[in-house]
Each structure stands twice: as structure tokens, then as C-alpha cells.
Amino acid sequence: MSRKNVRWCDDATLSKDINGKVYIVTGANSGVGLETTRQLVKQGGHVVMACRRVEAGEEEARSFAGLKGSFEVMKMDLAHLQSVRDFVDAFLKRHDRLDGLMCNAGLVVMGNSARYTQDGLEETIAVSFFGHFLLTELLLDVIKKSAPSRIGMVSSVVHAGSPANRPQVHLDDLNYKNRKYNAFAAYAEAKVASVLYAMELGERLKGSGVTAASIHPGWARSNFGGNGLLMKAMRVLTFPLRPFLTDSNEESAQTSLHVLLSDDAPNHSGAYFSQSSVLYRDKNCRDGGWPMDSPNPNAKDMETAKKLMAISSEIVGLEQPRTESGES
Template sequence: MSRYLLPASVLGTAVGGAVLLKDYVAGGTCPSKATIPGKTVIVTGANTGIGKQTALELARRGGNVILACRDMEKCEAAARDIRGETLNHRVSARHLDLASLKSVREFAAKVIEEEERVDILINNAAVMRCPHWTTEDGFEMQLGVNYLGHFLLTNLLLDKLKASVPGRVVNLSSLAHVAGHVDLEDLNWQRRKYDTKAAYCQSKLALVLFTKELSRRLRGTQQPRASPCGPCLVGLPLCP
């Protein structure tokens, strides 16, 4: 019996350590029980993953949730799932292709026209480690989708967010921004050999820098708050 004791102890310690590390990296569970009835939330890339779970939780808390996605078939399916699980009928799907600045402008114009208010904008959608593709407008895909599309969307909706005090902009990032370098001379990787990992890190760093500057400009006012949020940014929880 004793010969199994040490291996069992080591295994238990390893499992326990893994669980604690997972909780630490994930930032823990949001303890807030706040509800958001009457508030409108936009979540980009909400048909799967973190985006869908975020939309699900905010719908459960009573929000009017807009799922903004490129693939409308998957977006509609996600909206149906969320409505069925939360019994919140105020969950809708709308087309948004962040690789097209035209699509971003059309989406924002429709929101401004049809929605009385926008309280929370969650810029979640992202592409990662893709080949050297370009957006409809000729930008490197990861920079175009992860940063430029969300930059434009945020600025187009900023007046709407300002009118819905207290508004909030949440940009989903990752630890990859730490390894990022924004090359202002070659943002689109036209002079250098394309590095898909470095391009992703650049896009996430750009998003964090945008968030910090937006937060600085809005600080000390009754205007919206801007926060980076992600599995690796502990201390900035996605809680209402």
C-alpha cells in the first residue's frame, strides 16, 4: 500500500496545482449577481467560445444582447440557443464582418438608427495565426480584424455609448500582447517575411494600446469606461 502513496501524492499535488493555475489564469469567477435589465450589449464574435458564453451570461442577467458575427447561420443558431436557455427573447443576431470596413460602418449605422441606447460594447471577435491573408480593404488580416475593425466600430458607436452613461467598452486581449511589437513602417508585412505569430501579437498589442489611450481620454468624465479583458489579464473581470 505504501508504495502507491508517494505516486498518489505527487499526482494529487500536480492535479491540484493545475486547477489553481487554471483559476489564476482565468481570473476566477465573477462574484457579482447584478442584473442589467434595460441595458443593451453588443458582443462581437458571439457565435462560439468566450463570446457566446459572455452573451449567454449577459442575457441571463436580463440584457438586450446583440450578437455581431460574420457567419449569420452560426450567429442565428447561437442566438436561438441563448434565448432557449435564458428565456430572454431580447437576444438578436446581426451581421458584422470585421474584415470589411464597409460592413463595420453598415452595422454601426443600423445600431445607431434602431437602438435607443448602447450600454456595453464587448470587442471579442478575433482571428489567430492565419496565413498571410488581407482584409477587403487590403490590411493584414489579424491586424485588420483584431484591431482596426474594432477601432472603427468603437469610434462609430462612441457617441451612443456616451449617451448611455455609464457606458463601457471591453476589449478582449491575451498575454500575446506582451510579445508584440507594432512596426509602424510595415504594419501589413509587405517588407518582411510574414510571421503569423508575430502578426497576432502585434494586433493584440495594438488593441491594448488603443484601450489604454481611450481610457486615458475618457478618464475623469461621465463618459464610457474602457477596459482590456482576457484570460491573462487578471484583475479586469468582465462583470457588470
């Protein structure tokens, strides 16, 4: 059973022949990433499934047997910056093109205390944003060489907050070193960062043939949140209403597929694309939009986006993001 107003890609998008094109999908072994991957392989693409658990990726990928395209599973743990660098080195040894990058993986570290990665980063933002930031910046040359090409950042409705409380990035303390940790706030902040990054990439890559977008996939019946007590309780409580509120993983993959494959998405580089979603606190946003205007002004401020890129470059050990003219 499907919600009434789910957005689906049109037939032209879902029947495009993408034979010969190469894609990377992070978190491709589960939920939205798995279904995004399945459709790309179905349409003839080659998908590099970037997974922290290679065996889980290989297990899931067995279900792709008989599809037109191809895939490979490669190890990448977004919580470890060196793992991201190793992944990029290995990818570039095997491939000389990248037509689409979908930064899909994400998690929320539940509880009242922050968890830190071995790089000293708060794990929710490390996985959802810093790891993807490093990955994208390291792959930009091959993405540009493959233009027209596309980049997607999976964000969340949560980035929008409510009229009374709009999440924002705390540029002075992105890693919760001097604030009390709050799991939902940390997740929302990481997802604001993803929206800002796509917007900044849209501007930085103007004229290069590379386009970028951020995405809310919908309320997916995925493995998100794991099997902790809170998530289990939420699943039980919402069980009778799930078909009316939530989306299958295939439905939740539609916005990512629209961003990667549709003819129209490149006309809106830098924009936010959203599945319809009952989770928006602003009622007027609930129909979603491809693209749609985020109700959160903190996710649309280019000056903040540029500062975030500069600070993030330092945090992940990169030079400042380069402009199209090569200046830093």
C-alpha cells in the same frame, strides 16, 4: 474539471440585474464571445450578437431559450470596413443606447504569407484591431450618451511576449507590406494594438463616464485557430494536459464579464485585466490580475498609443480621434 486558480467573478457581479441595458459582443457565436453573451442574457440584458456568420449565431443562440434577457444576431464582418459601417448604421436605427461594447472577435491567419482584405489590410490585424477600432469610434457618441458605460478589447497573453522578445506595433508597416509575414508575430502585434487602444481610450474618455479595458481571457477550449493542421496537432499533443492548462469557455468569459459588470472595473479605466494563465513567459504574471500590470513596456507607451490612433484613423478613413473637448 477546472484549473486550480481560475479567477471567477463574484456573486454580486453575476447576479446583477441588467434588464434594460444593451450590449454588443463581437464574435458572439463561438467560444468566449458565446459564453460572455450567454451570461449577459441570463442576467436580463439585451445582447446584439455581431457575427460574420449570422446563421451560426442564430444556431448557437437557440441555447439561450428560457433565459431572462433577449438577443438579436446582426451581420458584421470585421475584415471589411464597409461591413462595420453598415452594422453601425443598422444598430443605430434600432437602438439609442449602448451600455457595453465587447470587442471579442479575433483570428490568426496561419502560414508564411500575409492575407489581405479587400481594403488592403493584413487580415489578422484587420479583424482583431482595425475593425474593432472603427466600430468603437463610430459608436462612441451613443456609448457616451449611455454613460456610465463600458468598452472591452479582448487581447491576449501573447501581447506580453517574453523578457527576451517583447512584441511591439510597427507603426511604419502595420499591414506587413514591407516585412516578411509571421503569423504569431502578426497576432501578437494586433494584440499589443488592442492593449494600447484601451489605454488610450481610458485617457481620452476620462470624465465622460465611459471606461475601457483590455483583456486576456485565458487559454480557452474554443474554436480558436480553426481546424488547420498545426492547431489539430497542438490539440492532440496537449490533450492529456488540457484540464490542467486550459479553461472552459465559461471560465474564459469571466474576465470580460468582470470588465462589463463588476463594480470595481470602472475604477481602473484603461487597464489590462487578465485571467490566470500558464502561458505567460514571465512567471510572476501567471496568477493574472483584475487589473494587472502588463510586463510589456511596448504595450504601455502612451505616445505610441496616440500615434497608433492617428495612423489607424487614416487607415480606416476616419478623422483623428476626438478629445473630450471635441478637438481633433
